[in-house]
Amino acid sequence: MPPADTPDATDGPAATDPAGRPARVSAGAGLDPYDAVLLLSFGGPDEPDDVMPFLRNVTSGRGIPDERLAAVAEHYHHFGGRSPINDQNRALLQALRHEVAARGLDVPVAWGNRNWDPYVTDALRDLHEGGARRVLVVATSAYASYSGCRQYREDLADALVALAREGREIAVDKIRHYFDAPGFVAANADAVEAAWRRLPEDVAAGAELVLVTHSIPTAMAATAGPDGDAYVRQHESVADAVAARVRARTGAPLPSALVYCSRSGPPSQPWTEPDVNDHLEELHARGVPAVVVAPVGFVSDHMEVVYDLDTEARETADRLGLPMERAATAGVDPAFVAALVDLVVERAAVERAAAGRQEAPPRPSAGAQGPSHDVCPVGCCPNLRGARPAACGRDWPGAGALLATAGTTGGGR
Numbered sequence: 001m002p003p004a005d006t007p008d009a010t011d012g013p014a015a016t017d018p019a020g021r022p023a024r025v026s027a028g029a030g031l032d033p034y035d036a037v038l039l040l041s042f043g044g045p046d047e048p049d050d051v052m053p054f055l056r057n058v059t060s061g062r063g064i065p066d067e068r069l070a071a072v073a074e075h076y077h078h079f080g081g082r083s084p085i086n087d088q089n090r091a092l093l094q095a096l097r098h099e100v101a102a103r104g105l106d107v108p109v110a111w112g113n114r115n116w117d118p119y120v121t122d123a124l125r126d127l128h129e130g131g132a133r134r135v136l137v138v139a140t141s142a143y144a145s146y147s148g149c150r151q152y153r154e155d156l157a158d159a160l161v162a163l164a165r166e167g168r169e170i171a172v173d174k175i176r177h178y179f180d181a182p183g184f185v186a187a188n189a190d191a192v193e194a195a196w197r198r199l200p201e202d203v204a205a206g207a208e209l210v211l212v213t214h215s216i217p218t219a220m221a222a223t224a225g226p227d228g229d230a231y232v233r234q235h236e237s238v239a240d241a242v243a244a245r246v247r248a249r250t251g252a253p254l255p256s257a258l259v260y261c262s263r264s265g266p267p268s269q270p271w272t273e274p275d276v277n278d279h280l281e282e283l284h285a286r287g288v289p290a291v292v293v294a295p296v297g298f299v300s301d302h303m304e305v306v307y308d309l310d311t312e313a314r315e316t317a318d319r320l321g322l323p324m325e326r327a328a329t330a331g332v333d334p335a336f337v338a339a340l341v342d343l344v345v346e347r348a349a350v351e352r353a354a355a356g357r358q359e360a361p362p363r364p365s366a367g368a369q370g371p372s373h374d375v376c377p378v379g380c381c382p383n384l385r386g387a388r389p390a391a392c393g394r395d396w397p398g399a400g401a402l403l404a405t406a407g408t409t410g411g412g413r
């Protein structure tokens with residue numbers, strides 16, 4: 001892997017470095033019109049007493065049965081009541097700050113969550129306090145869907161309304177979906193290749209690749225993105241790009257499939273399938289000698305990864321006698337971190353171009369569909385439980401407009 005910070009790599013438009021990984025995009029005119037970056041994530045408990053309050057935050061108004069909450073609480077208690085997600089985000093925050101500084105971009109990078117401290121409203125208030133008025137958001141989900149996109153936009157809307165009540169005006173935009181960012185694909189492909197090379201030699205040639213993401217209700221999948229089905233299509237795009245890259249590098253046939261983990265909700269409600277455990281059973285029944293499990297749906301080792309894959313799916317594989325290697329998540333892989341900052345720099349240039357400046361930023365995509373939209377169109381990834389204000393999209397009325405009609409639309413969940 002290339003080092004995280006080679007200062008002389010901050011200039012020049014080269015598309016890839018000598019190792020075939022994407023190179024940095026030049027900072028050009030800096031981040032104008034943005035004056036801050038916000039890393040927006042899910043949040044998780046830091047200690048046992050946090051677990052139930054955290055789960056109530058996650059599921060408020062969502063009708064998740066108590067048995068499911070208790071079962072999920074056990075996953076957290078299995079790890080001492082602490083989710084890995086906060087430390088992962090602290091590491092990503094540091095890496096982003098480092099990368100931003102290495103490119104000579106003088107903006108603060110803050111971190112806020114939907115469900116746990118530090119909350120997004122507090123993070124945005126801190127940025128405002130420091131003088132920020134226009135913030136570019138990097139959410140820790142690479143894909144379209146209500147859970148991965150619009151729900152974060154709703155969190156931002158709530159925060160902007162709360163801050164407007166305090167007399168603080170702040171505008172936010174969100175970078176485009178980055179599932180197809182060359183650095184995200186490269187980080188995942190490198191991790192899959194490394195995992196494949198850890199397999200016993202006699203089974204590696206016949207191994208299959210199991211790409212895993214979070215299951216979502218099929219109704220949510222059907223309505224994801226501007227035209228529906230974007231969640232699954234974007235994952236298939238990543239799955240194809242990662243598998244093709246690893247096949248080319250290893251010469252192994254490595255047949256692959258996209259499967260799902262972490263289903264919740266009532267059994268009567270259909271969610272995306274197959275489940276990873278069922279898929280492992282099927283591979284074993286077909287005589288497949290080994291698997292690489294790659295959680296491409298997660299940007300770092302969330303609870304879903306360390307519990308649902310490293311604990312549950314691992315147990316399934318062990319019971320079947322199926323050798324399994326789990327590929328690392330993108331985490332703070334320098335190619336991934338650089339790709340996120342590339343998208344921040346790109347979006348700033350896109351906004352300057354929209355304001356009349358002569359700029360045509362490169363819009364790299366390692367997916368067959370090409371880069372996705374910058375601004376979510378009206379109705380993108382709808383909230384199927386009922387419309388709520390969401391920032392960063394064409395359907396954002398603005399915190400001021402919401403405040404003017406406060407009591408009927410603003411705040412609350």
Ligand SMILES: CC1=C(CCC(=O)O)c2cc3nc(cc4[nH]c(cc5[nH]c(cc1n2)c(C)c5CCC(=O)O)c(CCC(=O)O)c4C)C(CCC(=O)O)=C3C
Nearest residue numbers: 042044058062072083085140141147148214216264302303
């Ligand atoms: C698409 C998607 C992502 C990826 C995009 C993104 O990253 O945002 C994601 C991420 C995460 N989901 C997480 C945790 C949970 N998700 C739940 C529930 C749900 N997730 C859903 C979908 C997603 N979820 C859905 C449709 C539900 C059910 C209804 C609902 O409640 O909306 C529940 C409730 C209990 C349960 O039913 O399992 C919990 C505790 C954590 C933290 C893990 C940690 O601590 O490391 C993270 C990163």
Ligand SMILES: [Fe+2]
Nearest residue numbers: 147214262304
């Ligand atoms: Fe979730």
